[in-house]
Amino acid sequence: GAVxxxxxxxxxxxxxxxxxxxxxxxxxxxxxxxxxxxxPKQSLMLMATSNEGSKxxxxxxxxxxxxxxxxxxxxxxTLTVTSAHPEDSSFYICSARQDGASGNTIYFGEGSWLTVx
Amino acid sequence: DAKTTQPTSMDCAEGRAANLPCNHSTxxxxxxxxWYRQIHSQGPQYIIHGLKNNETNEMASLIxxxxxxxxxxxxPHATLRDTAVYYCIVRSFGNEKLTFxxxxxxxxxx
Numbered sequence: 001g002a003v004x005x006x007x008x009x010x011x012x013x014x015x016x017x018x019x020x021x022x023x024x025x026x027x028x029x030x031x032x033x034x035x036x037x038x039x040p041k042q043s044l045m046l047m048a049t050s051n052e053g054s055k056x057x058x059x060x061x062x063x064x065x066x067x068x069x070x071x072x073x074x075x076x077x078t079l080t081v082t083s084a085h086p087e088d089s090s091f092y093i094c095s096a097r098q099d100g101a102s103g104n105t106i107y108f109g110e111g112s113w114l115t116v117x
Numbered sequence: 118d119a120k121t122t123q124p125t126s127m128d129c130a131e132g133r134a135a136n137l138p139c140n141h142s143t144x145x146x147x148x149x150x151x152w153y154r155q156i157h158s159q160g161p162q163y164i165i166h167g168l169k170n171n172e173t174n175e176m177a178s179l180i181x182x183x184x185x186x187x188x189x190x191x192x193p194h195a196t197l198r199d200t201a202v203y204y205c206i207v208r209s210f211g212n213e214k215l216t217f218x219x220x221x222x223x224x225x226x227x
Contacts, residue, residue, distance in 0.1 A: 034213070043204075043217045043218060046217075093161070095161075097213065110159060111159060
């Protein structure tokens with residue numbers, strides 16, 4: 001299957017600082033990528049849809065100025081958590097849609113653990 | 118997208134077939150059924166998807182009822198590494214999003 005890679009796999013940052021997470025589609029182009037957040041023992045919650053060359057679309061309740069998304073190329077989207085606080089500590093997962101004839105399958109990265117101290 | 122209903126948890130003996138049901142009674146004609154699984158502390162892994170015909174790949178088989186209101190994911194010979202949360206998701210071809218429910222926690226027992 002298609003490969004989506006996230007970096008870093010885990011990061012610890014101090015409260016008030018910003019941290020960037022990268023999401024790359026390694027063997028396919030992705031016009032559209034998605035960012036999810038998952039708290040322990042909960043399901044994945046969609047944060048935003050990232051479209052190459054245009055502004056991201058955020059889900060209701062997600063602060064666009066806090067979670068900055070940039071999708072500058074067909075293989076890379078980045079999520080920057082600005083002014084991070086301990087409550088932002090979570091598992092962040094990206095996914096990328098592989099365009100194709102059969103259902104436009106979406107593939108997920110390995111996830112990035114963020115701990116804000 | 119149509120909502121899905123899955124059992125909260127299931128157990129299956131190692132080496133046996135694991136059959137995971139999913140109800141999607143409000144599915145519409147252009148909506149696909151997708152299955153993903155999430156092993157602890159990892160991103161979801163794509164398993165299989167289908168529209169109305171049964172599908173099989175190297176990981177699993179997907180059986181969709183004729184009225185498309187339910188489906189079953191079959192792992193033919195479950196191993197311990199198949200222990201995970203399995204998500205059944207219905208998504209229309211033109212809809213970008215995958216919306217996750219609570220899934221089924223499958224535990225493979227030695």
